[in-house]
Amino acid sequence: MWKIAVWLVALSVVLGGCGPSTKTAATTLPLTGNLTVFAAASLTEAFTAEKATLASKAPHLTVTYSFAGSQALVTQIQQGAPADVFASADQKSMQKLVDAGLVDAPRVFARNKLEIVVAPGNPKHITGLADLAQPGLVVVLEDPSVPAGAYSRQALQKAGVTVKPKSLELDVKSTLAKVTSGEADAAIVYVSDVQSAGTRATGVAIPDAQNVVATYPVAVVKASKNHAAATAFVDEVVSGSGQAALRHQGFLAP
Amino acid sequence: MRAGTTRPPAPVVAVAALAVALFAIPLAGLVWKAPWDSAWSQLSSADARAALRLSLVTSLAATALAVVLGIPLAWVQARFDYPGRRVVRALTTLPMVLPPVVGGIALLLALGRRGLVGQYLDRVGVQLPFHLPGAVLAEAFVAMPFFVLTVEAALRTVDSRLEDAARTLGAGRASVFWHVTLPLVRPSLVAGAVLCWARALGEFGATITFAGNLSGHTQTLPLFVYVKLEGANPDAAIVLSLVLLAMSLVVLVSLRDRWLRAL
Amino acid sequence: MTLDAAVDVTVGTFHLDVRVAVGDGELVAVLGPNGAGKTTFLRALAGLVAIDGGRIVLGDQVLDDPAAGVFVAPERRPVGVVFQDHLLFPHLSALDNVAFGLRRQGRSRRAARAAAGEWLGRVGLAAEADRRPAQLSGGQAQRVALARALATDPAVLLLDEPLAALDVHTRTAVRRDLRRHLDGFGGMRLLVTHDPIDALTLAHRLVIVEGGRVVQEGTPEEITERPRTEYAAELVGTNLYRGTAEGELVRTEGGAVIVAPAAMTAPGPVYAVISPAAVAIHRHEPEGSPRNTWPGRVAHIERLTTKARVRVDGPIAIVADVTAAAVNALDLREGAEVWTAVKASEVGVYPV
Numbered sequence: 001m002w003k004i005a006v007w008l009v010a011l012s013v014v015l016g017g018c019g020p021s022t023k024t025a026a027t028t029l030p031l032t033g034n035l036t037v038f039a040a041a042s043l044t045e046a047f048t049a050e051k052a053t054l055a056s057k058a059p060h061l062t063v064t065y066s067f068a069g070s071q072a073l074v075t076q077i078q079q080g081a082p083a084d085v086f087a088s089a090d091q092k093s094m095q096k097l098v099d100a101g102l103v104d105a106p107r108v109f110a111r112n113k114l115e116i117v118v119a120p121g122n123p124k125h126i127t128g129l130a131d132l133a134q135p136g137l138v139v140v141l142e143d144p145s146v147p148a149g150a151y152s153r154q155a156l157q158k159a160g161v162t163v164k165p166k167s168l169e170l171d172v173k174s175t176l177a178k179v180t181s182g183e184a185d186a187a188i189v190y191v192s193d194v195q196s197a198g199t200r201a202t203g204v205a206i207p208d209a210q211n212v213v214a215t216y217p218v219a220v221v222k223a224s225k226n227h228a229a230a231t232a233f234v235d236e237v238v239s240g241s242g243q244a245a246l247r248h249q250g251f252l253a254p
Numbered sequence: 255m256r257a258g259t260t261r262p263p264a265p266v267v268a269v270a271a272l273a274v275a276l277f278a279i280p281l282a283g284l285v286w287k288a289p290w291d292s293a294w295s296q297l298s299s300a301d302a303r304a305a306l307r308l309s310l311v312t313s314l315a316a317t318a319l320a321v322v323l324g325i326p327l328a329w330v331q332a333r334f335d336y337p338g339r340r341v342v343r344a345l346t347t348l349p350m351v352l353p354p355v356v357g358g359i360a361l362l363l364a365l366g367r368r369g370l371v372g373q374y375l376d377r378v379g380v381q382l383p384f385h386l387p388g389a390v391l392a393e394a395f396v397a398m399p400f401f402v403l404t405v406e407a408a409l410r411t412v413d414s415r416l417e418d419a420a421r422t423l424g425a426g427r428a429s430v431f432w433h434v435t436l437p438l439v440r441p442s443l444v445a446g447a448v449l450c451w452a453r454a455l456g457e458f459g460a461t462i463t464f465a466g467n468l469s470g471h472t473q474t475l476p477l478f479v480y481v482k483l484e485g486a487n488p489d490a491a492i493v494l495s496l497v498l499l500a501m502s503l504v505v506l507v508s509l510r511d512r513w514l515r516a517l
Numbered sequence: 518m519t520l521d522a523a524v525d526v527t528v529g530t531f532h533l534d535v536r537v538a539v540g541d542g543e544l545v546a547v548l549g550p551n552g553a554g555k556t557t558f559l560r561a562l563a564g565l566v567a568i569d570g571g572r573i574v575l576g577d578q579v580l581d582d583p584a585a586g587v588f589v590a591p592e593r594r595p596v597g598v599v600f601q602d603h604l605l606f607p608h609l610s611a612l613d614n615v616a617f618g619l620r621r622q623g624r625s626r627r628a629a630r631a632a633a634g635e636w637l638g639r640v641g642l643a644a645e646a647d648r649r650p651a652q653l654s655g656g657q658a659q660r661v662a663l664a665r666a667l668a669t670d671p672a673v674l675l676l677d678e679p680l681a682a683l684d685v686h687t688r689t690a691v692r693r694d695l696r697r698h699l700d701g702f703g704g705m706r707l708l709v710t711h712d713p714i715d716a717l718t719l720a721h722r723l724v725i726v727e728g729g730r731v732v733q734e735g736t737p738e739e740i741t742e743r744p745r746t747e748y749a750a751e752l753v754g755t756n757l758y759r760g761t762a763e764g765e766l767v768r769t770e771g772g773a774v775i776v777a778p779a780a781m782t783a784p785g786p787v788y789a790v791i792s793p794a795a796v797a798i799h800r801h802e803p804e805g806s807p808r809n810t811w812p813g814r815v816a817h818i819e820r821l822t823t824k825a826r827v828r829v830d831g832p833i834a835i836v837a838d839v840t841a842a843a844v845n846a847l848d849l850r851e852g853a854e855v856w857t858a859v860k861a862s863e864v865g866v867y868p869v
Contacts, residue, residue, distance in 0.1 A: 069484065071484050071485055072484040075483060075484055138367075138384065140466070143467065143481055143484075143485070144485075145481060145484055145485025165468065166383075166384035166466060166468060166471075167384050167465075167466025167467050167468050167472065168466075168467050168468055168469075168473075168481075169466075169467065170462070170467070170480075170481070170484065178466075181362065181366065181368065182366070182367050182368035183362065183366050183367050183368075183383050183384075
């Protein structure tokens with residue numbers, strides 16, 4: 001309750017003289033219309049959970065998510081896709097939009113680390129990145145154009161391991177799915193992804209020395225038709241109820 | 255004859271022109287945006303060449319598979335009325351209406367490592383996902399119906415009396431099929447195979463879902479184009495898209511008119 | 518070698534039960550109205566339809582015997598078929614059509630095509646060897662079909678209404694050729710037709726099939742004189758004379774003279790055909806329009822339901838169809854002296 005009140009005050013400060021002042025003790029926000037959020041695939045569970053919270057806070061706001069590899073979303077926004085908010089899994093993708101003048105100043109809202117994901121119970125006894133080079137092991141990675149793919153390669157390079165992946169998927173969720181379905185023996189995804197898999201997968205930690213920290217920035221898209229809601233969403237994610245959801249899913253603080 | 259009496263009415267022509275535009279404009283867009291100066295280097299990159307080679311190999315193999323399996327199926331469907339025939343017809347048409355990704359998922363559930371049949375295949379060392387045969391199978395799955403339906407329709411129209419005549423001349427049933435029936439439906443065989451090949455060449459969803467995406471093994475041309483586009487390398491994507499386009503155009507244009515009528 | 522075919526087969530709701538025998542070198546014509554079962558019979562002989570009962574024996578080989586569980590597939594029967602619509606393979610040239618059977622017999626392409634070329638020459642179509650069936654006229658296609666069937670040297674040749682699909686003019690020319698080629702083929706021949714002219718000019722023996730049963734068998738003369746059914750009478754009651762045409766006249770082999778219509782064929786050997794319905798019988802020599810009148814004696818009267826067929830012998834043997842009433846009115850009986858009259862316009866003439 002306290003947090004909500006603080007949030008409401010912060011919001012009213014931000015919105016200043018833009019419109020009628022917000023109700024103080026109420027738990028609803030006077031946000032209406034549609035909000036389209038383009039977010040990296042690894043944010044699927046966290047943001048989807050957040051949707052429920054938002055629904056109770058802004059019942060007149062319709063939020064739609066589009067989850068995909070960050071690189072895919074960047075291309076779509078560059079071609080004029082109607083996104084209001086963009087949340088990326090790496091700075092590189094966000095930077096492309098910044099350079100093109102398509103987004104407002106981004107803010108980092110989470111960090112993530114990589115983890116090896118294997119079948120439940122770790123039947124192939126993978127202990128670290130070095131084990132991924134085993135002959136006969138079916139390993140799947142993300143395509144280098146995907147943030148997780150770039151990060152994975154960095155980690156492998158740090159560990160001095162050469163892996164021959166059997167496929168290069170287009171986002172972390174597809175990669176994860178290959179392991180949970182039993183098609184692949186191992187893959188490198190985010191800690192949050194392993195968490196989301198629950199009992200359908202087991203994670204093998206990557207030591208910090210080899211690991212890569214992914215930085216997740218979020219920004220309001222300049223062409224948004226619902227700046228109020230977009231900004232509110234960004235705030236929610238950066239310092240509001242979104243943080244709890246992210247933490248719950250295994251993300252690290254920004 | 256009075257002038258103007260043999261030309262089509264203007265409104266019809268106008269709408270027809272609109273239809274032509276629908277086909278032509280996207281293609282024109284591709285050509286217009288093409289980076290002609292860097293085209294050659296795009297084409298000669300290892301990835302691009304691998305994708306091209308792989309696409310040709312898999313699409314031709316998928317077509318061959320479709321032809322070998324499809325002709326007997328088309329014949330049975332055309333000639334015999336058996337219980338369940340309509341169900342079989344629905345099954346063979348299904349891949350045409352199913353979203354390709356759904357097809358890929360279905361293939362995975364059936365032939366993946368833990369699949370219905372796949373688990374046994376895996377035990378004997380036959381691996382389809384992540385391997386070229388997997389890409390071939392994904393393409394064959396979506397493209398075969400085009401061949402089967404075309405040929406089945408043609409086989410229905412064959413005058414069975416010609417087959418009778420062949421038998422009285424000493425041809426056994428297999429000989430009749432090979433020397434009389436098949437030659438009589440040759441235009442449809444060709445048209446059906448070409449359509450099948452074109453569909454196989456363009457397949458994306460089933461391939462990436464079932465076979466995966468790895469250059470040199472399963473990254474066919476459509477996958478390559480998609481990855482390049484998503485990876486913000488539109489130049490490569492456009493150039494290779496044009497290659498796909500050119501290949502298809504060449505084949506379709508060289509298809510004789512009467513074979514197109516056989517479709 | 519003889520053919521003995523007892524065919525009992527049901528196709529849909531139609532039941533065919535006939536027995537036909539063809540002697541060595543004989544040409545038998547099977548006649549009947551549409552739907553009589555003639556084509557079904559032919560298909561059973563060829564093996565395209567399996568019989569339900571009966572037995573088909575060719576020489577000493579049993580081709581079909583349901584009771585004994587024997588059935589020889591069509592491709593293994595030494596039977597050649599000429600179909601009504603020629604059924605030439607549209608994707609092959611005339612030459613390759615004729616060579617088809619030879620190739621199936623195992624001959625090399627070169628040998629088969631050489632033999633086929635000879636056959637095409639024999640039917641006068643050597644120049645059309647490379648043409649596709651679609652480029653041939655109806656008559657030419659039928660001749661190619663004949664060559665195709667004969668090329669495999671069958672023991673029996675079956676012809677299913679071979680002239681039916683041709684127009685009247687072509688039919689005459691092709692019939693002439695057909696006769697020549699059929700005469701040249703020494704094996705058994707069975708011709709299915711509904712055209713009595715075909716039967717009478719080509720066959721030694723006729724079998725009339727109606728409603729799936731044989732209603733009469735015999736030589737053309739026998740049936741002409743004693744038709745057992747109305748249909749038989751309609752069909753096979755035709756007076757056919759061989760003779761020589763000279764201008765307006767036809768001199769028969771027996772020496773009689775027939776006056777034929779003005780629009781005639783070139784001089785030479787011909788058939789003259791007179792329908793029994795066109796023959797009038799008179800007690801005394803008639804005066805007036807008919808330019809053909811002959812004296813004669815009643816040889817036989819065959820009474821049918823609505824009419825009678827009267828055979829009159831004389832300088833020209835002729836049968837006439839008259840009503841039952843006329844028989845009474847003229848007091849016709851065997852041995853009676855009469856005159857027969859036929860208008861010149863009722864005489865059909867065909868080159869042999």
